[in-house]
């Protein structure tokens with residue numbers, strides 16, 4: 037059996053741990069199987085860039101960040117557009133899949149990767165997906181690998197900001213990744229003891245944010261920590277089209293600088309901003325992510341053994357299972373207003389800048 041494997045989209049800690057878990061399952065449980073690495077995500081499948089891998093290629097990578105295969109972003113909407121050579125990228129991928137005599141391809145990636153994986157599956161390729169992203173926004177799985185490593189990194193950053201904010205009596209606005217969803221900001225905001233959490237799913241009122249900051253200062257708490265997702269927006273911005281929103285922001289691509297400036301002007305307290313950025317995607321996976329990655333990789337091996345294709349591995353209620361790629365493709369798992377963690381945050385007095393009050397925990 038010739039098994040292709042690729043990592044696509046944004047990288048994250050845990051990719052190599054999944055690759056290792058999968059490969060070790062295959063070498064231990066599926067005799068005579070060969071693993072062929074596809075370079076740099078779907079780009080390698082489009083261009084036919086393959087590498088025959090051997091067992092030793094998977095040693096010593098459990099704790100190594102990034103991906104030994106390389107990755108790239110290949111927008112889903114480009115997959116079915118006719119290129120100069122008269123074929124689409126999808127057709128090129130199917131052709132190379134067959135030319136390399138692959139029996140299946142395992143795709144590690146986020147929401148976009150899953151959409152293309154479903155296309156490949158519909159085009160007749162055997163595909164098994166694995167849910168990767170620090171955003172944890174893949175529908176159908178409680179957790180994606182990479183998420184908790186990023187929560188650990190962000191929590192450590194927020195812990196550090198507490199001491200400098202307290203020393204200076206400042207408001208610190210820390211921007212966390214998540215351009216569409218707020219899971220990472222929500223979890224690390226709570227874990228890091230943020231006072232205000234601003235996420236894309238709950239548009240905020242800048243005056244409400246200022247009120248919360250002013251109230252803290254009046255009660256003698258002379259610093260405030262605000263965790264803001266890069267995709268967070270004001271209520272007014274939420275009514276705008278994305279292009280109009282970005283145009284109105286001028287040089288600011290996110291709401292971080294403007295809310296910091298507004299607080300400084302309206303409340304009269306010193307504010308500073310921090311953008312954690314790609315530090316959240318780098319470095320070694322946390323022990324939790326190594327565990328879940330090994331579990332997910334091993335389960336993908338089981339699906340290969342069973343010939344259960346057109347699937348993607350998932351974690352549901354602490355059990356490892358799978359969804360159909362066709363069910364997952366194109367869906368995003370957003371933070372809902374009645375999410376338990378949102379309620380827990382509100383119950384302990386964390387503000388989401390929306391003026392809504394705590395409504396009890398289910």
Ligand code: F6P
Pocket residue numbers: 046047109146169170171213214215266317
């Ligand atoms: O999808 C994961 C993610 O880290 C997002 O949180 C972030 O907005 C985006 O990727 C950054 O993309 P890039 O690495 O291409 O700059």
